[in-house]
Amino acid sequence: MLEFKEEVLSLTKELVQHPSINGTIGERDIAYKIYNYFRELPYFREHPTHLRLCKTEGDERERYNVLALVKGKNADLQETVILMGHMDTVGVEDYGKWKRLAFFPDDLIEHWREGKVQARVRQDIDTGDWICGRGTVDMKSGVAGNIALTRYYAEHLNELNGNILFVSECDEEDNSRGIQSAVKDLLHLAQEEELSYVGAINTDYTSPQFDGDENRYVYLGTVGKLLPSFFIAGKGTHAGQPFEGFDPNLVAVELTARLDYNPEFCDELYGEVTQPPVSLKQTDLKKKYDVQTPLSAFVYYNFFVHSWSPKDVLIRLKGVAEECFAAAVDQYRDRYLRFSRYSGNSRQPLETFQPRVYTYEELYEECLSRFGSEFQRGMHQFAMNLLNEKELDLREYSCKMVEELWNWRGEDTPGIVLFYSSVYFPRIVLSEKDDRERRLIGAVNRAVKEVQPHYSRPIQVRNFFPYISDMSFVAISDDPEGISALQKNMPAWGTKHRMDVEAIQSLDIPVVNIGPYGMDAHKQWERVEVPYSMQVVPNLNFQVIRHLLGM
Template identity: 30%
Template sequence: MGVGDLKWNQPEQLEDLLCELVGWDSRTGTMGEIEFSTRMLKKLLELHYFQENSSHIHFHDAGKGRNAVTALYRSGVTNKTIVLISHFDTVHTEEFGAGLEDFAFQPRQLTEELKNRMAELPEDAQEDLASNEYLFGRGTMDMKMGLALHLHLLERATVEKWPINLLLLTVPDEEVNSSGMRAAVKELVELREFYGLEYELFLNGEPSFSQKPQDPNYYIYSGTIGKIMPSALFYGRETHAGEPLSGMTSHYMASYLTRAMEFNADFVEEAYGERTPLPVCLQQLDLKEDYSTQTSHHCAALYNVFVMRQNADGIMKIFKDTAVRAMADCEKDYKAVCEREGVEPIGDINVLEYRELLAYANDKIGKGEVQEILEGVMADDTLDERKMSMLISDRLLLHCQELTPAVVLFYAPPYYPAINSSDNELVQEKIALAQKVLQDEFQVEAKQVHYFNGISDLSYVNYDAADSGWQSYQHNTPVWGETYSIPFKEMQQLQAPVLNIGPFGKDAHKLTERLHKKSAFIQTPHVLEKVIESIFVPIKA
């Protein structure tokens, strides 16, 4: 077979491949996500190399019937290996509405249908649609094209017998909890040992995301931003609404911490001239189930914090300091009201980490009963890991009411550690090469971003081998080791730099999600080929 016989090489072939992959509806949590791995197996077996080496394709259990897929091209002349990382799940499509949802996974048809609804679209989307330079559809940008590009590279390598190994890894559930990538980490370690591989580079294919609205720039990423979710259970004292000062509502307590957390500059980091977004509250939930004139004594809040160099231990320290100050203000204002009304205050507010509550409960009611409480909450499959974390803290505090009023600080999943390879010589060389190719051959200026701002699965490789701050996350995550865990020790064994080169697109997770066709089908494939060739040519020499 020669280059002319390749299946996924020409722009038209790549567009056909993308449309096929997008057509495999794989929204997170659906049957399509479960079935995608089997479809991917069949697609890989279209390549002669994998027909002869089907044992190089592996499924890796990611829970709930889903599987991550790896496919190894082994050159036989070197152990040097590039890992190609992508995810195949997409977000849901409710925003398309009844009239368009049937077209969400048919890029060509959707693009034509949108031309009949031009006036309904934002002005920039109208311009791109009229230009015929974009392909619209759920997953076109985020990130089925990244997977298509990796399949293209895999085919080229197997046919042309590239003197380097390529390990394709595509995973489910990146969009919610990254269950696929977290499951795949241990498998990457095992595959490395089994085949004697040496990982040189983790190359992701997430698209170029805008840094701000209407951003036209193309970006290459040498790292990925981290995200962590410090959370709090607020447990006051219930009372009748007619006697409000006989208790303390959880919402009164929560208002002080939420105000202290939102836009709090203490959490902001700067690195390489880039800055993390300010923290915000993602959810506040009243745990009182029914309406009555009894006040709500328990609620919970989840706060989003982005990180660059901070670990879980450092974030918890800042979070606890913030909570202690916020509850001091709450107490001060509450006591002033009590004094004004001639009422005796109910007591001071305790601030404690989940690990402290767990230890206290184990001593008071015994580890066996504590375990029963945890298992009882986690047995409810209608709950996600965030609600479970809230309810576990709530149930434990129910048995320790002498600690109330109290705020329990915990971590709720997911956690994406920040990873950065900007100072790595190989990454610097490959970014410079990619920039030169794009400028010289396509007159495209590619800018480097040090932290991918869209959250990515690169968070789970190349973790700092000397860091132990992750243990704070383990000890303060109520569902740790049961329904959620992160393989930190294995992540620390995957010591190779990270790089993200993907196609240009716009409006991920929106009705107007779209992919720039020239970038996707011509420019990015060429750049990726040049980058990988520059790695294996020295090996060959």
């Protein structure tokens, strides 16, 4: 194996010591740091147009992606492998008393050695094989490995039977504006330099999948991620006359009880199973205290997919919403009868209403049919005005759009609107049936077979990277119906949120993830294992490139 460890370790510490928390000026400046590193290499002095600092489009912040192209010994060869990874990190508030050390791996680990830490953390740091700090595993060690590989090929062009394109993107930890902006840059670069992208290697972090898991994982393709959301309209009343209204929180509770952690909604493909849905928000929409019951509620759930499209998920969850609404109404009526008997008071019959469940598309089409162009203009104007409320995130913006749509409906009866309120991370499924995908799968399997004898723990190849990542934006496995269902049921589509589906489909690169191994990403105890992450991983990727480009 080639010797990469010391170089990647040094680069990792350099990158970690340059804070690049998402949304801060450091996220902008780390792109300059990486750009300036490459600019000093002889190859890029001779080929300055192969190094680019690309500003993100449609971004309220000044941020950049870095692209560095190395053309091999035969400049006429078009086949190109992309090495990709994100530069930004999450924040450091969770570090508590060690916050000031979060970007200084050597100092932080010394304080850990002297302080009180978790048993597993102590076990790892005592081996001397781990470094810690924000971004060490997620994912500056992965970016450092890509820098080292790019530098190696820039100095050994005779070993490159094609081309390497280094891509380091911003904003992965929020809305993935970096990679979505980079898609157009990649298409333009391919046209200008006559490149043919044959595969991409992402180097995002990997972790154990269960207690005691000693495997190191390589992933073919990636999980998809949706945020199905429910706007629940109730009927307000004075708290002293509760049964004259209907509390939407009763339905929200039923939805969460039905969906939260439920394996029934795990998506299985190729023998691999997604994590179940989990609630990320559950709230009513009252803005202040009074004794009126809430008029509406809002809930959303993280939802991973392997084979299901956005359309498939809508179909499943609309049925769930109908069941939950019916259960809530039954419970409401049962408790009214029990209260009537308990209090001994004569009660008027409850108002009879049928729970109504719509997708956003269904309710929009109903209102369009009833109110025509006036409705269409009104919703568009509302959407544009809402953009001026800068403090609204994508989820809140979407909820307000649905609330306005419900107001157009104009009926004082309870109901649910099902919609998507956040960025869709498309699933990517690699198949042996596709020539390019089969070629990449073969290159990965050969690389693992060759490198495994040099590492003591098993390296396993699996089909789906289990976390959301920028991998999702270099190809899309969904069919047109699935994408259409997403667009028509995401209120922010085309206004607050844009995703260039056509550009991603034009790019269409098979992608794998071969990245560093570590623990506790996004947590105080974030750390990365050095021997695997900084020696084995770069060699795995080196071998994948060789086999993919026919060396």
